[in-house]
Amino acid sequence: MEQVLVENEVQQVKLLDSVNDDHGGVIVELSEAMDLKVFALMLKASIALWRSQGKRGVWIKIPIELINLAEAAVKEGFWFHHAEPKYLMLAFWIPEGAHTLPANASHCVSIVAFVMNNKREVLVVQEKCGKFRGTGIWKFPTGGVDEGEDICAGAIREVKEETAIDTEFVEVLAFWQSHKSFFEKSNLHFVCMLRPLSFDIQKQESEIEDAQWMPWDDYVAQPFVQKYELVDIYRAKEDETYFGFPPVPMASKHPGQKSYLYFNDRDLKSSKV
Amino acid sequence: MEQVLVENEVQQVKLLDSVNDDHGGVIVELSEAMDLKVFALMLKASIALWRSQGKRGVWIKIPIELINLAEAAVKEGFWFHHAEPKYLMLAFWIPEGAHTLPANASHCVSIVAFVMNNKREVLVVQEKCGKFRGTGIWKFPTGGVDEGEDICAGAIREVKEETAIDTEFVEVLAFWQSHKSFFEKSNLHFVCMLRPLSFDIQKQESEIEDAQWMPWDDYVAQPFVQKYELVDIYRAKEDETYFGFPPVPMASKHPGQKSYLYFNDRDLKSSKV
Structure with missing residues (x-):
């Protein structure tokens, strides 16, 4: 490690190990316990x-086990950028003026799965938790998309987890945002159509009270559905008069990582004819 | 404050102030400095x-100024749920079994703005930062949607900030996800069409090197555009043969808070005729 003079004291202080990032900055990953005062001196010198x-x-x-060291970084002017269960990321901006560091993640992403079989039955569940618990309401499977997961993959996974039904993804029918869904964060809800590839339901014990294939007319007859804006879209989809955004594989910049562009490919095909 | 017996010691320990949440849990907001050992005892008792x-x-x-107290919570088994610049949120699950707390936000949301005037010119910029800096490439305005902000509002705001052009939002043409855009998080990119309501460009000094109305044919002639999947969609949109997802106001659950459902309303209208 290098040696530097700190604030005119002739003193040898070790520097923090760091790697350069792609934007003219540095990244430090702490991994070893150390005395808070020693860390404070190393940070100042660095x-x-x-x-x-x-x-x-x-x-x-x-890392969470070294959280006692955060205090020294805060005293130097660092702020919290984001946290995950096992670590806290702090950030600091050396130049004059406002920083140009990326924002923290702002949205959760979730899916609603419209799955209809060829008997005009839809796949519905009753949840053990949430606001519909104990109401007797049958709703479409819903769930969260994980970070690093595509919407189409997340929808297939959630339907499989909740009901054991295999599906293929057809398209995104619609989406909406809700705000302050937990604390200050927002949620993006994607309404997805999937085609069933299997039919024997096995409900997930931990989250699902019950699951079934329900006749479409019975689903629509539920009072909450009557007021539900999406039902017109489901109806039009069932009549094959509605086209949403299916995922089309993109020529990815990162080999091995598949990306999809979601858009109205029917319109695009017909415009090319 | 109440008094309790802790671990068979006959001892008076103050409890932490807490409020109940809507899911059978409690929320503690620390606001006053205290001794780490005192906090540890209060937390155990609570x-x-x-x-x-x-x-x-x-x-x-x-809060960031009390970060020294986090150590005691971690020792009790708390983990990091999320962080914002001025605070760290820790979480703990009392019952047996896996927790059902909501996930941390996983996605950033950003927009790409396709703005064409009635002379077949598109609004383009050169950025001072980013991977296109210094390449001479003219690109559509892009930017991040803030938490709590709708996509349509974010697109209008970003175009205004970068170029001073007023616009009205037309529709989402397409979207895609990119993963690990920073650290482990994902990004949702919404390609939006906006209609210009003003025409005098004033570029943002801090981020924008230059901005102009560029003839469509010149934009498309740029080498990077030739390989760009979205150009076919822009072309079809210009020919009025493509329909995306415009935002339609939803009957909101929260009075005063406007929500939009983004969907193919042309198909829906024609299916109702």
């Missing part, structure tokens, strides 16, 4: 060096 | 009480 090198953003990733 | 009351999830919100 910032002085990074400043002299013209570095911009500084990231410090603190 | 958890014992909440357990006896059958409480489920426990949230502790620690």
Whole structure:
């Protein structure tokens, strides 16, 4: 490790190990326990060096077991950028002026799954938790899309988890945003149509009270459905007069990582004819 | 504050102030500095009480200036749920079995703005930062949607900020996901069409190198556009043969909060005729 002079004291202070990021900044990943005062000195010395090198953003990733060290970074002016269960990421901006670091994630993504078999029955569930618990309401399977997961993959996975039904993804029929769904965050809800590939339901014990194939007319007759804006879309889809956004594989920039462009490919095909 | 017996010691320990949440749990918002050991004792006693009351999830919100207290919560088994610049939210689950607390936000949301005037010119910019910096490439305005902001509002705001052009939102033409856009998070990109309501460009000094109305044919002639999947959609839209998802106001559950359902309303209208 290098040695530097800190604030005119002639003193040898170790520097923090860091790697450069792609935006003129540095990333520090703490992994070893150390004395809080020692860490504070190392951090001060490291910032002085990074400043002299013209570095911009500084990231410090603190694993949960070293959370006691966060205090020293906060005293130097770091703020919290984001956290996951096992770590806290702090950020700091060396140059004058407003920082240009990326924002923290702002949205959760969830899906609603419209799955109809060829007997005009839809796949519906009653949940053990949530606002519909104990109401007797039969609703379409819903669930959260994981980070790093595509919407089409998340919809297939959620239907499989809740009901054991295999499906193929057809298209996104519609979407909406809800805000402050938990604390300050927003939620993007994608209404998806899937085609069933299997028919024997096995409900998930932990989350699902009951699941069934329900005749479409019985589903629609439920009072909450009468007021439900999406039913017109489901009806039009059933009549084959509605076209949403199916996922079309994109020529991906990252080999091995599949990406999809969701758009109205029927319109595009007909415009090319 | 109440008094309880902790671990058979006959000792008076204050409890943490908490409020109940809507899911059988409690929320603690720390606001006053205290000794780490005192906080650890109060937390232990509070958890014992909440357990006896059958409480489920426990949230502790620690403001950045009290980050030294996080250590005690981690020792009790709390993990990090999420963080924002000024606070860290820790979570704990009292019952046996897996927790059912909501996931942290997983996605950033951004927009690409396709804005064409009636001279077949598109609104394009050159950015001061980012991967296109210094390449001479003219691209459509892009930007991030804030948490709590609707996609249509975010698109209008970003175009205004970067170019001073007023617009009205027409529709979402397409969208795609990219993963690991920063750290482990994903990004949802919405390609939006907007109609210009003003025409005098004033570029944003901080982020935009240059901005102009560019003839469509010149835009398309750029090498990067030749390989760009979205161009066929822009072309079809220009020919009025493509229909995306415009936002249609929803009967909102929360009065005063406007929500939009994005869907193919042309198909729906024609199916009702």
